[in-house]
Amino acid sequence: MHASTRRSLALAACAALALTTIGCPDNLARLCPAGSVQAGVFNTSLVYAPPATDTDQCIISRDAIDGGPADASLASRPQTFSSVICTAVDVDGGPIVYLALPTLVRASTLGDGGTFSFSSVSLIGGTSCACNIYVTETISGRLVPSLPDASVALIGDAGLPPLAAFTGSVIDVIDAGDDAGVPCNCNVPCDLQYSLTGSAY
DSSP: OOTTTOOSSSSGGGSSOOOOSOOOHHHHHTTSOTTOEEEEEEEEEEEEOOOTTOOOOOEEOSOOTTSOOTTEEOOOOOEEEEEEEEEEEOTTSOEEEEEEETTEEEEEEOOGGGEEEEEEEEEEOSOTTSSOEEEEEEEEEEEEESSTTOOOSOOGGGOOOOEEEEEEEEEEEEEEOSOTTOOOOBOOSEEEEEEEEEEEO
């Protein structure tokens, strides 16, 4: 994607997650929502990872309004940033895991084996597509404990056992927005897929 439109995790001005900001780990730790417990601060990497049979790669299919080339990919370049994982208990007593960055906090139930799935939908303007776009983003994966045989489950009010890492994927499904009459320079609908990994500091 053109640098002028990239704001975040998967896409920048073209995505819902703002992961391009490299935050100080100490500052990120303060981003845990009230009532939650920090589970770890992570050095995090986002890398474009389309499947070998991918036919829906998002590209600029006409000359972009900023003079960029046609057929340029909307995928973000590899990025490294800091993130924090936090945990809490919901009103029904179920475990919640948060992914926190300087510009966002996402919440998910904590599944068996430390699995998570964060979902969001954003309407974004000012992109290389010229039209407004909707980005439906899903971040899914699992938390990896420091001890191989440890269970990734909440321990009372103490949060999770020590974490070594998390692994997962990001899928952005992109479609045209509701700005009628504005031509779209991209081959929407389309999707972008990334690998997401985090290693504890």
